Amino acid sequence: MRVINAGFKSKLIDLGRRGLQHMGYCQSGPADQNSYKLANLLLRNAPDAVAIEIMFGGLELKIEQDMLLTLTGADCDLYIDDKHYTINQIVSVHAGQYVRVSAPRAGLYSYLALSHEVVSPLHLNSVCAVERERLGGSENNGVGLKAMQCIELANRHLEPEQLSYVSILNESPNQKALDGIMTPISRCVVVRFVPGYQYSEFTHTQVALFKGQKHEVTHHISSMGVKLKGLPIDIGKVTMYSEGISKGAIQVTPNGQAIIMLHERQTIGGYPKIGSVISADIPILAQCQAGTHVQFVECDVDTAREMLLLRHDKFQRCFGLS
Template identity: 30%
Template sequence: MIKITKPGLLTSVQDFGRYGFQKYGVIASGVMDSTAHRIANLLVGNDENEATLELTLLGPDMTFTEDTLISICGGNLSPSVDGKPVKLWRSVLVKAGSKLKFGGCKTGCRAYLAVAGGFDLPEVMNSKSTYIRAGIGGFNGKPLQTDDELQLGKPSEFADQITKGLAAELDGQKFAEMQWTIASEFTSTAASKPKVRVMKGRQYDWFTHESQMKLFTESFEVTSQSDRMGYRLKGPELQLEKEQEMLSEAVNFGTIQVPSEGNPIVLLADRQTTGGYPKIGQIATVDLPIMAQLKPGDKVQFTEVSHEVAQQLYLDREKQLHQLKQGISLKIKQELK
């Protein structure tokens, strides 16, 4: 069991999201940075879609009541166990009674904490993701609070092997980390002004030539009015060629829509199912993790990518992740010999 002793800024249970119900107005929810979430799960022998805790900027404090295999991936929120720093992107065995705390946010914005066996929580509409506004999913439909107690599921056989190997290295310490970690192509979080690839949106042609140019040449800042639902950006104003009424239709993760005042909004994990603002762009799926790790005040530069290339990048990324999955199991088996 994990007992929360301090909730942090926004800590919620998330998996890949709730799909198949958007036609009923039920938002998808789910993790913001799916790559970090997937890798965190792989490192503790879980299915990629098992729920993790998504931690935001200021992480929570928690106590483990039993020996637990964990992994923390994504942004560096300075995790430590009983005062000693813990490394990201690797399997970590934490002893019963240990306290996991988080300090300042060094890189990125969100970290994912996976535990072997996942969280023993009911699925609502096929997902454990927390849908805060409707109060469903996750832990009682809410972000985690002080004194919440999370029951854990049964670890996989692979997780048991990792645990056994790491237990041998504990040597009286509160935790033991795997020496080996993930290739940097997956772990390097955002440069100071990252480039994010964007396809032309469905209403791209409605915008003035100047606005179209500026989207791909100037930089935009993430404002403080940004959350899991969407990021409001500040930068050059984007204007329509002429006032045009749009009828509401489906939107996507990474849709860049522009309300009439001209400041774009990037729709993210907790986006509404449909929207009525013109869509100037659509972020390529492979670059969504970069966007999700930006925090208020960070800047971003959009570069144009074609729909065809974006889809090819998508397929390539999935292939890489599949290889990574096999690599992890191979590497860990070698380490444990």
């Protein structure tokens, strides 16, 4: 398979690098883990199978062997040559055909999963390219896919029941069942967070201002984090030691604005943290385009865990894995 156009930013991903943050490496992986997981489950791939993450669309590929593929995530269109498909469909493609992903109408990240295994070098047990760390990717320099790059695929034999499953899943009623597990994408979202241990250092007025307003997503969006804009939360001059940062951490900067740290964040930071976005809602935040309004709602750890388990259960039920 050959890359004709890599679009704004496209790269191979898996579940990322785990257990290495103490060494200074971010966990990487998909921005929207929900959509990545859905793409692989649709094709009955392994949960950590390599897929292609596409930011802002624009990816174009030339297929060099017959296979199945599916596109999930952002609200965009998939084209096989000139034929149009929507997301969450399983599509059969043949050698010589071209695959193109349009720019999204809503959302940021799309996930293209293939029925054939992607062969790519592992760096610290992952294919993920992290530009800031200059780690991963085909040349281990942190660079994602490039035009004219070849992606090597291993053959995978598709069983008759898998092909039968494809035709069943593409039927309308079964597509509707996916609505409950797709990442919701909107211009106004509600995101839940768990207070952190520095929460008590914020005044009641500061907490009320943070929770009581709709923050706007700025154009400063990346796999490292999302910068928000709103009424400033005046925390004055705060001096603190740098410390480890969790995924979803909500940092309040000296200018009173919030930054949400995502999967390719730096491993330490020194801004006060009011809490962390719960795992189940991080995909929602990651898919927010600039201009989206975000309302934060406080919840406890038990609720956060319950929401994560509920999402897992929905996947299990939808795909008959329970």
